[in-house]
Amino acid sequence: MTYQAPVRDILFTLEHVCGLEALEETGAFTDLSPDLVRAIITEAGKFTTQELAPLNRTGDLHGSTLVDGIVTTAPGFKQAYTKFVEGGWQGLSFAEAEGGMGLPGVLGVAFMEMLQAANMAFGLGPMLTMGAIEVLIQAGTEQQKQTWLPKLITGEWSASMNLTEPNAGSDVGALRTSASPQADGSFRLKGQKIFITWGEHDCTENIVHLVLARTDDAPAGTKGLSLFLVPKFLEDAAGNFTVRNDAFAIGLEHKLGIHGSPTCVMEYGGSTGAIGWLVGPEMRGMAMMFIMMNSARLNVGAQGVGIAERAWQQAFSYAQERVQGRIAGQGPQPSAIIHHPDVRRMLVDTKAKIAAARAIVYACGLAADMARVGTTEKQRDMAKRREDLLTPMAKSYGSDIGVEVASIGLQIHGGAGFIEETGAAQHYRDARIAPIYEGTNGIQAMDFAGRKLGLQNGLLFDEMIADIHETATACRAAQNTQIEQIANPLQRAAQVMEETVNWMADPARKPEDVLTGATAFQALSCEVIGAHYLAKAALSAVRLVGTKGVNTGFLQGKIELAHYFAMSVLPSVAGRAKQVTIGAAAIFSLDEANLAP
């Protein structure tokens, strides 16, 4: 089977877990209503399921080809991209004044989940274009906006994001690409960038490269970096974009997965110098890049959820079809493997984790919207704090779950899962990049345990923990046995989280001790906050029982998942806390010579 967008789960998460209503109440989105949300998500589900999902394996098999600087994408990609433009999907969450649909960003996140699930290699192009649009909206000059935004927002043009160089991945301060100012106010760029997603392709007429580079005499390190807009085609005298810029793909990477996505080695200024313009102030390249990165981090979280959902659906379907082995006490006939406890356990466990990750990702998207359109400063500030807290969690938990579920999905297939034709292996390969790009999950953990914990004296965490306690209290009063059973584990887990926060935030703590525990701290927080959102889902489900048009079994399922997660995942939190506080000595006392084989 191929992918079927989980419209029912997505809508439930938006409306009854994250509280989309709050966004409707701000009045910032004129026509926003439950009916509109339903219509948009349903349509997005149809588009991704019908047009993009069937091309997923095609992209994997054919990849892209590069001949003389020209990249040709896999069969069907160009046609599907045309439909993507026709649907106006690139502009979903951008203002109508800018040519978009004027919908909230969180709906863009939900769309992103479906897009990535349907076809991760395809979806990466629009994901990066989205980040570039954000930068131009927030920091572009009026002329830049007028020139580049309209066709980026329709999707007629795409964008790429150029950070990495052969010697500088996560350490952007070491970048060497240079930008020399010209008399006309433009710059000439020179340098090589690697791992450039959709850096060159045949789906759009033009490509807008956003490139981090160092101006002449700029200081070393990150503070000397500036961001430049370098189009593939420059404007000619007649106002058409026909002049080829000196920005070429000179190589395509051979990757483990996402073969359909052209990952380019880009050469800027190989002959005459690539013409570009500064975006935002000089030396503020990092700030510009963080606008893109924040958009991309959240979307990579959505991508992880998407690939997990797709892998899960395939494993679920296989488990229903594959008849093998008998069930103890149920006669001699063989049974579908979904009835075998260990297979069932894997399916329930992964479904619960996907639901938790989806809730964290969407909650982050909603907070980002509220931070922008909240009606009071207090509301906006609070939402901003929540967005800041959840962004590294969304990225890391979503992408980690993506890999975990893809791996278990393959396992459920048994030997067939290892055969490429089955398709489960592609998810396992594709998913593996998400914990790496847009800042490795280790770097997310440094952001989470370092910068985010330091903001406003830990207020981001205090507010979240208070929310979790509130949810635990509500569970206790739910008048539903399963939900009541969640209350104590959730409360205890929140206490453990609070203890680890206090340990990490202790001013006497050495940085290396904080960094040693950062990944465990992030993982622990994701599990506790995931349980909190699943509990909120269960509480909503109880309230909704009896509502016309809502399936009672579906609601009961939300209660079961929250209960399972609380009983199965939350008990691991205390153990993780010991990893948080283990201290740097535990890993550095083994010196390199004795660590070696």
Next chain:
Amino acid sequence: MTYQAPVRDILFTLEHVCGLEALEETGAFTDLSPDLVRAIITEAGKFTTQELAPLNRTGDLHGSTLVDGIVTTAPGFKQAYTKFVEGGWQGLSFAEAEGGMGLPGVLGVAFMEMLQAANMAFGLGPMLTMGAIEVLIQAGTEQQKQTWLPKLITGEWSASMNLTEPNAGSDVGALRTSASPQADGSFRLKGQKIFITWGEHDCTENIVHLVLARTDDAPAGTKGLSLFLVPKFLEDAAGNFTVRNDAFAIGLEHKLGIHGSPTCVMEYGGSTGAIGWLVGPEMRGMAMMFIMMNSARLNVGAQGVGIAERAWQQAFSYAQERVQGRIAGQGPQPSAIIHHPDVRRMLVDTKAKIAAARAIVYACGLAADMARVGTTEKQRDMAKRREDLLTPMAKSYGSDIGVEVASIGLQIHGGAGFIEETGAAQHYRDARIAPIYEGTNGIQAMDFAGRKLGLQNGLLFDEMIADIHETATACRAAQNTQIEQIANPLQRAAQVMEETVNWMADPARKPEDVLTGATAFQALSCEVIGAHYLAKAALSAVRLVGTKGVNTGFLQGKIELAHYFAMSVLPSVAGRAKQVTIGAAAIFSLDEANLAP
């Protein structure tokens, strides 16, 4: 970098963790001495490192090809196989009387780890040949032994193991391949087998297929199965093996990994019927197959350790070379990433897990030897119980660690890890099959929590738990602060394990509740027993300090690893125990309709 066999770690594990001495004391292996062991392991390390490791990527890139029933392996494989035969490695652990080196099986397991690490695709051939040799030694007729064993033991001929059919993977009872008796005592086989590892290739002159099939009128299910020996070439009148049997490869699978290993679809009796002979009694095919499976399960555990070690070495080496980012408080110059706490943590964590898995696998191998050559019945019985307990653990923990470490190894490489040329991705792909074949790890858990727990009223577990308590007591008296700190966590973990054993073994427990918790029970036991072996390693290290020729830093490293594992992994055991006892209702209450998207 490529692979360097970890000879020092392997010898330490054999001698000072598993207690190879006990085997020497039996006198069953005439020349067995520490010097001989050291010589053999060193030589095996050289052979695998120098001859096989460099071909690992070649195998991945070229795979095998099938043209007109003839399979050609990747460039270099045939030549390397010749050297494998010249070294006599196939016969390492078989009796000298049978043409082998007459060394213990546990040395064969250590060799297997190195073989698989160096080249997993190559190593699979010898692994399966080994299992076939075991079957023939234990159950072959005198004539079968004389005809087939000598050239199998030299490695001049190879063997394959034929269970799976399109409709029957783990459920061997559903097999359909038929075997009809002939007047001359032979059988004619007819049927198709899939996923046949090294079923056809160009490295040996003959291939001995062991095939599960159903004789005419045999009952349905597993009890109607018999095992047959079906050679590729039959003996001609002159006593040469020149007569092509009707046993052909008709397809090669396109797999996620181990591309260098030809995974064949085999057709038996497509025209005239494949000629074969019964091995062991009719209807006893399952018992025969279990001889092969037990050998293979332990070796797959060794394989998981091997691939983990290889992935680890590559990540370690990259982390030492890759300079990026500054260390807080250590000046402005960038540092090798091994000094970043999160990277260091990943390296230490995975190294500790590899050491734990290696100890479990070797301890199982040693127990298997002692079960055969122990000097008293009591000693043999006890060793047999230990072998039975550890076999599913060795298979599942070794293979799970293989996937985990390969994934983290890739992560440590950052973006470069996702590029195929780096090589980290190959390990991630190759490792993924090990938790599936030779019985999925879920099936190992059923064996562990079902059959093994039921044997002799739980004595296998009681003895193990008593051993762990003994180790904890020894740690308490170690006069070494770090080791003393292991005592309490280890003791508590043993108590938790005991509680889960009691819960699982409760006669009132429903089978579905046991099966729901089986995987967590197995994982928990592996962690506790892994910690126990690491603690034993640390205790040995303390004893050995000051011994001539033994590096003190190396010994201190063993103490650090045991301490890290106890502080980081053991705290998760209590959480896992909750998963063991969660009960079937937690996963079955969500019915299929509501589990669906």
